[in-house]
Structure formats: C-alpha cells, structure tokens
Amino acid sequence: MKQLQRKNRVRALAVGALAVTGALTLSACGSDDTSGGGGASSAKASNIKCEGKGKLLASGSSAQKNAMDAWVQAYSGACKDTSINYQPTGSGAGITTFLQGQTAFAGSDSALKPEEVEKSKKVCKGGQAINLPMVGGPIAVGYNVPGVDSLVLDAPTLAKIFDSEITKWNDAAIKKLNPEAKLPDLKIQAFHRSDDSGTTDNFTKYLKGAAPDAWKHEPGKTWEGKGGQAASGSAGVSSQVKQTSGAISYFELSYATASKINTVKLNTGAKAPVEATVDNASKAIAEAKQVGQGSDLALKLNYTTKAEDAYPITLVTYEVVCDKGNKAETLPATKSFLTYIAGKDGQNSLKELGYAPLPTEIADKVRSAVSSLS
Numbered sequence: 001m002k003q004l005q006r007k008n009r010v011r012a013l014a015v016g017a018l019a020v021t022g023a024l025t026l027s028a029c030g031s032d033d034t035s036g037g038g039g040a041s042s043a044k045a046s047n048i049k050c051e052g053k054g055k056l057l058a059s060g061s062s063a064q065k066n067a068m069d070a071w072v073q074a075y076s077g078a079c080k081d082t083s084i085n086y087q088p089t090g091s092g093a094g095i096t097t098f099l100q101g102q103t104a105f106a107g108s109d110s111a112l113k114p115e116e117v118e119k120s121k122k123v124c125k126g127g128q129a130i131n132l133p134m135v136g137g138p139i140a141v142g143y144n145v146p147g148v149d150s151l152v153l154d155a156p157t158l159a160k161i162f163d164s165e166i167t168k169w170n171d172a173a174i175k176k177l178n179p180e181a182k183l184p185d186l187k188i189q190a191f192h193r194s195d196d197s198g199t200t201d202n203f204t205k206y207l208k209g210a211a212p213d214a215w216k217h218e219p220g221k222t223w224e225g226k227g228g229q230a231a232s233g234s235a236g237v238s239s240q241v242k243q244t245s246g247a248i249s250y251f252e253l254s255y256a257t258a259s260k261i262n263t264v265k266l267n268t269g270a271k272a273p274v275e276a277t278v279d280n281a282s283k284a285i286a287e288a289k290q291v292g293q294g295s296d297l298a299l300k301l302n303y304t305t306k307a308e309d310a311y312p313i314t315l316v317t318y319e320v321v322c323d324k325g326n327k328a329e330t331l332p333a334t335k336s337f338l339t340y341i342a343g344k345d346g347q348n349s350l351k352e353l354g355y356a357p358l359p360t361e362i363a364d365k366v367r368s369a370v371s372s373l374s
Helices: 002-022 065-078 091-099 114-120 155-162 172-177 198-210 233-243 253-259 278-285 331-342 344-348 360-371
Strands: 054-060 082-087 105-108 129-144 189-193 229-231 247-252 314-322
Touching: 054 091, 054 331, 065 082, 065 331, 065 344, 082 331, 091 105, 091 114, 091 314, 114 129, 129 198, 129 233, 129 253, 129 278, 129 331, 129 360, 155 172, 155 189, 155 198, 189 198, 189 233, 198 247, 198 314, 229 233, 233 247, 233 253, 247 253, 278 314, 314 331, 331 344, 331 360
Parallel strands: 054 082, 054 105, 189 229, 189 247
Antiparallel strands: 105 314, 129 247, 129 314
C-alpha cells in the first residue's frame, strides 16, 4: 500500500512540475524540469552544519529543479537564518547571471567553456570559476510505436533516425536489432528540442561520441540534425511522443515515468541491452574521467562504454562557483549548502527524485573542493 501511495505521490508531483515548466522562459538548457520528483520533503538534512546568514541567490539548470527544491527546503528547515533562492532559468542564463556577479553559484548541464572561465576571473577576484558535478541522471529515448512494448536501438541507428536517414519503423536496421518485434510499416516522427537545451547538448554528445560515422553534426545546445519536428522543452517533446503514433524523442527519464512512455534499451556491446534507469546511469557516470584541473571537476563521460548495465546517455549538472574570490557575505552559506548537497544526506535523497547520485569517489572530490572555497 505504501509503495502504491508513493507512486501516486510521484505521479502527482510530476504533473505539477510539467505544468510549471510551460511557464518558464529559458534561454539555454530550456525547460528541462525533471518531473518525476518525490517532493521536497524527500531530502534529509540530519547532518547540516549551518553557516552564514541572509539570502543566497543562485540560478541556472532547470534539469536539477526538483533536486534543488528538495535540498533548499531541507536546508532552510535546518538553517533558519539563511534563505536560498534558486531560479531554474536554464544553464546558459544561469552562467550569464553568475558571470555578471549577481549570484553566488550557477547550475549548468554543461561544463564551462574556456572563454567563460576567462570571463569568470573578473568576478572571482584572484581565482576563477570551477565546475562541481552534483546531479546525474539518464536521458531516456522515449517512443510511441503501436504493438511494440520493447525496443532495442544502438547509437548508429539512433543517429540515423534523428538525422532523417532512417524513416520507417520497419527499416532493416531496426529489424536486425529487434528480430522478434512486430515492427509496423509506419513513418518515424522524430522530435527534437526547439529551444537551446542542455539535454540536446548531452544527447548529441552521445551521438557524436558513440556513432561519429553516422552523426556528422557537432554537439551543442542548438539542434543541428536534419529534418524532424521541434517542440519546446522536455515537457513539449515528451507530450508529442505521448500523443503521436510513430514518435520518438529524448528527455529526462522522469518524463517517461510520469507519462508512462516506453523507453529504448541501448545495445552498447554489453551482454544485454541496457535500460535507462537511475542505477544504470550511475554506473556510466562512475566511468567518467576528470578533465578539469585541480578543484575543477569537469567530467568527460565515456559514451562508448560496454560495461554491464552502464547506460551511457547521461546528463551531469554542475554547480559553478568561484574557487577563490567569493563574496565574504555569501561564502559561509555557499560552502555550507554545497557541503550538504554533496554529502550523504543530500545525495541519498536524489534516487527517489529520479536522479542518479554521484559515485562515491566523485562525491568525495566535490566535498573536498567545496571545503577549499575561499
């Protein structure tokens, strides 16, 4: 009974999150609300060490909105003297605001570009901005094909589908991967994001990394593939998949869960096709390599992993903050809050919200980097 109640609560919160998403104006990762959240009360805060007073402003990635909502509620409940205001304006908008010195930190679904790091030196007096991975999660490929409840695709086939080179569901390449499926002679309706999106950036990084011969376009927040149809936000593309026969698109797993959309299993070369799950995304993130220097923990994901149960289409959201030169009035609360969300209580609350907790080794590095902020 408790399990059923939890599922109903998750579904109700998900619908609410989708409604909110449509009202947001986002300039970078778009309305990437992960909408399968279990509610802000899910986050635990038993070991929070409160530091600082006043208001802490932050903005950016909307993909981490539900996690931030939960973390902020838990932290604010424990630390009455600190008010945290996180606005899910999108990755690009969040970085812009941070580089203007208006926020204590920013959330971004992509690590900073070199030119953004250079700009940050004007704000981070004596230092620069660093990337701290904090939230992980799978990007699901959802589909609506009548009579097909289980579908396996690989990276080259996905790339050709989203680049309009494979246009029918009974194409030979799809048949080969699904010999027992009753694939219809139905046109593929591939939907992509119309807005600049961190989810698009990460999805196209996977296509380019895992199928470079099939995906000729450069990864980025703006969609570059040929053909297809566009919709705004993860809410928009998932809605189109739900209501359009023959549709396929990419969005955070929580949207598929909330709307009961079937998701693709990936043939990665592992013994068995890999499902898009939180646990499987965590296994893929564990294979990521640190490419940032020192306390900059920018990661490079392994899109060609063949590890068992490792789902490689993942998204990592970073908290972007100054390593040195933080404002004296916000530094104590910034360190306190980031320490909490990178800690066991903060990370352990993620799974039931539809996110992938950081692997232990990465989380340890994040906490160490936070402790050195000045």
